[in-house]
Amino acid sequence: MIVTETQLRQFTHNIFLAIGCSEGHARLSADVLLRSDMRGIDSHGVARLSGYIRLWEKGRINPTPDIRIVHETPTTATVDGDAGLGLVVAPFAMEVAMQKAEAYGSGWVSVRNSNHFGIAGYHALMAVEKDMIGFAMTNASPLVAPTFSNERMLGTNPMCYAFPAGQYPPLIIDMATSAAANGKLEIAQRGGKQVPEGWIQDAKGNYTTDPHALKTGGSLLPLGSDREHGSHKGFGLSATVDILSAVLSGANYGPWVPPFVAFLDPPTDPVGQGIGHFLGAMRVDGFRPVQDFKDNLDNWISRFKSASTINPDQKVIIPGEPELEAEIDRRQNGIPLVDAVVKDLNELAVRFGLKGL
Structure with a gap:
């Protein structure tokens, strides 16, 4: 599903208001999450919203x-x-x-x-x-x-x-x-994909490519x-x-x-x-x-x-460039959301009586 920045920002803002955040805090919280989605860091954007709400429901986040x-x-x-x-x-x-x-x-x-x-x-x-x-x-x-x-x-x-x-x-x-960031495991889990060797180990310390390994005692690697x-x-x-x-x-x-x-x-x-x-x-x-x-x-x-590259079809990537390219693209073409995230967000909308995506 593709959504506009404006649509997703307003949705996120409304969710934070619904848990009791002030107008200013709701606006700022939505801005932080949207900046992540706009920059292509999908693991830390609105995909995290349901996690914050669950912590609030447990009394572990103070909205004021x-x-x-x-x-x-x-x-x-x-x-x-x-x-x-x-x-x-x-x-x-x-x-x-x-x-x-x-x-x-x-x-x-x-x-x-x-x-x-x-x-x-x-x-x-x-x-x-x-x-x-x-x-x-x-x-x-x-x-x-x-x-x-x-x-x-x-x-x-x-x-x-x-x-x-x-x-x-x-x-x-x-x-x-x-x-690798834990969010990348979550993306692999939602997409039904394996992860590269060297990201995670199982409970015995053996390499695994199973993104669900953390649920069975595994751990990420430094x-x-x-x-x-x-x-x-x-x-x-x-x-x-x-x-x-x-x-x-x-x-x-x-x-x-x-x-x-x-x-x-x-x-x-x-x-x-x-x-x-x-x-x-x-x-x-x-x-x-x-x-x-x-x-x-x-x-x-x-x-x-301008550094010479091993493969002429590749270039040296300056830190921050991929995120900037993603932001330019998403400002023009919208933000892609995977089905699992859309489902989570629409469930939040129902939970708070708000309009879904």
């Missing part, structure tokens, strides 16, 4: 949170999200980081007591709009086994870095620290897949995200992070509050004139785009 700063210095802060949607908690924290950067050159904010915050790129790009370099990362439900283990200890723990360019669009590095191919590096990156997002803020970390799926209860022995995020902003002009930086980054991008 009192988001507040609980500790700060001139350049740092810790924010308590009051169990709110990460879709609104993270932008609040990034606003704090940017305000501190405006005054002091950089700002760094850790967040506790939050929930899934959508795509990291949304929050990092907020800083780019003010000629700042943006950072955004979050820990997540434990689905990933560290190198040499078959126990789920870490989330997919994404990190994003966003840089303002001049004649080119911003350069955005937005990635999971696991071999970026690199195994020790011989650098999984210790993915493990290290994921650990960094977990520590900055949660150990630093007072959120749950490692295997204590509450699951995103509502049918699994949070651990009974929490070590913190909710899930954690870490966001940052640095003023480019704290280092050099903004235009000089943008000119040099444009030159960097141009040179890498």
Whole structure:
């Protein structure tokens, strides 16, 4: 099914209003999810909407949170999200980081007591709009086994870095620290497809291509897949995200992070509050004139785009380019939704007495 951005945005906005979100929070939450769908990151867009609603029904998401700063210095802060949607908690924290950067050159904010915050790129790009370099990362439900283990200890723990360019669009590095994001497994499940070897292992630690393996005790693998191919590096990156997002803020970390799926209860022995995020902003002009930086980054991008390739039919892909191409296409041609997602969304419409898709 193909839907327009306007149609899907209004539908999503209405769902968030129906659970009690304020007009501003409903609009912002819908914007975060739609940005994901528009950029072709289908795993983190409206496909997640039913998951948020199930958590709300379980009382694990507060639709009217009192988001507040609980500790700060001139350049740092810790924010308590009051169990709110990460879709609104993270932008609040990034606003704090940017305000501190405006005054002091950089700002760094850790967040506790939050929930899934959508795509990291949304929050990092907020800083780019003010000629700042943006950072955004979050820990997540434990689905990933560290190198040499078959126990789920870490989330997919994404990190994003966003840089303002001049004649080119911003350069955005937005990635999971696991071999693949869990959302890609969900897409494979809905499509009845297998996944590549090296993404996931079964309960005994053997490679499998079954996207349902997590349901039978399997686990995702760190970026690199195994020790011989650098999984210790993915493990290290994921650990960094977990520590900055949660150990630093007072959120749950490692295997204590509450699951995103509502049918699994949070651990009974929490070590913190909710899930954690870490966001940052640095003023480019704290280092050099903004235009000089943008000119040099444009030159960097141009040179890498012109790099010789092994196959003449291929080209070097600059981080963020595929998402930009998807956004241009979907703005013109609409957003494709798989049948399983349409079914989920229409069930939500019935649940709240709203018009379906």
